[in-house]
Amino acid sequence: MSKAPPSALDIARALIGFPSVTPLDAGALGYISKLLADAGFKVEPVSFSAPDQPTIANLWARFGDAAPNLVFAGHTDVVPPGDAAQWRFDPFAAEVADGWLWGRGACDMKGGVAAALAAALRFAARGAFKGSISFLLTGDEEGPAVNGTVKLLDWARARGETFDHCLLGEPTSVATLGDTIKNGRRGSLTGRLTVHGKQGHVAYPEKAENPLRALAPILEALQRPRLDAGTADFDPSNLEIVSVDVGNPSTNIIPAEARVVFNTRFNDSWTPETLRAEIERRIRAAAGETRFTLAFDPTNAVAFLTPRGAFTDLVARAIEQTTGRRPALSTSGGTSDARFIKHACPVIEIGLIGATMHAVDERVAVDDLESLTRIYERVLELYFAASR
Secondary structure (H helix, E strand, O other), X not given: OOOOXXXXXXXXXXXXOOOOEOOOOOOHHHHHXXXXXXXXXXXXXXXXXXXXXXXXXXXXXXXXOOOOEEEEEEEOOEOOOOOHHHOOOOOOOOOEEOOEEEOOOOOOOHHHHHHHHHHHHHHHHOOOOOOEEEEEEEOOOOOOOOOOHHHHHHHHHHOOOOOOEEEEOOOOEOOOOOOEEEOEEOEEEEEEEEEEOEOEEOOOHHHOEOHHHHHHHHHHHHHOOOOOOOOOOOOOOEXXXXXXXXXXXXXXXXXXXXXXXXXXXXXXXXXXXXXXXXXXXXXXXXXXXXXXXXXXXXXXXXXXXXOOOHHHHHHHHHHHHHHOOOOEEEOXXXXXXXXXXXXXXXXXXXXXEOOOOOOOOOEEEHHHHXXXXXXXXXXHHHHOOOOX
16 A cells, blocks of 8 residues: 655655755755655756855756646745744744744745645646646745756756746735735846045035935935836836945044945836836936946846736636635735746746744744645646546
8 A cells, every 4th residue: 555645744844854044955855856756756956056156956856748747836945044042943843833833934935845745746646647747946046046946947948848837836825825826026126326425524514525415315216206106917116225324433524425225126117127227317317416326236037927817717716616715816025936937937826824934933824734735736636637
């Protein structure tokens, strides 16, 4: 008699036990590799490197060789836990208490990976179906995202792998499990502005040029008027000032320069190029004769949308049949690796409640782990309904 596949709770507890703080894998993907290989998946671990970047472990696995291929994507790296003494339990102990699984990565996103694994193992164990189930897993989502999903996708496609649809298990639920599907994401653009002045004594301002006097209207111009009013599928873009610094330890010196860092989360009204141009236009108009230097960080986060269609409707139907609630489609929140996957196939995100992600005492309801597993399993049933 074959052994029953492990539960999502069992898998999540095992994964949390690996302290895989980016860029470390700490054994997490090795554990998944064995789990999938034992179930008949073809498993291929692969690592990528780049100058001045850490080497990152990744994993590609596939069950079956026919189309269509439904891909589960995710990451096993986590952010640092911070001061472990502030946690109720050791952040990597994966304790279960009061109906919750506690630990770093519980909801972002080892719990989601665990539910996808449990669902796929259950479904594959039922018997043959026409199609394939794949896993695209990285250890570089919380970090620079240079040697992770983007390179793993290129590597897989170079080997002839094709992708039909993808589910990414990021924690998209807001108040109750399954209330929100992410079918797109905003882009992200970081800018660094230096306003130049002339250093001098505060008692002799006529001999100096205070960059802070020019900074106030520039900051106002960056934020008003709003960049846009939003679009049919996206909220308005927003620009946030995240740092203002003059590096001045003295109270009697007019600083030579003021440095500003800002980040914009932008919708599909903009490309990085058009947004850069608009921001520079605003700064130039507000600065007048004041000298400034403006630079933008490289970005691989561009706004994108997976339009509502058969796949989004199928996933929504699976959620409704499992939980009784119809999910809303959303493009809010931060970035994710969906921004890379969209180039390969339609991708949507559905996962656990994200209320405690990146926080002290990160946790997920044990019942939600099983419910998410059932949602994923129902997606597989509907997706391959005609192929048994």
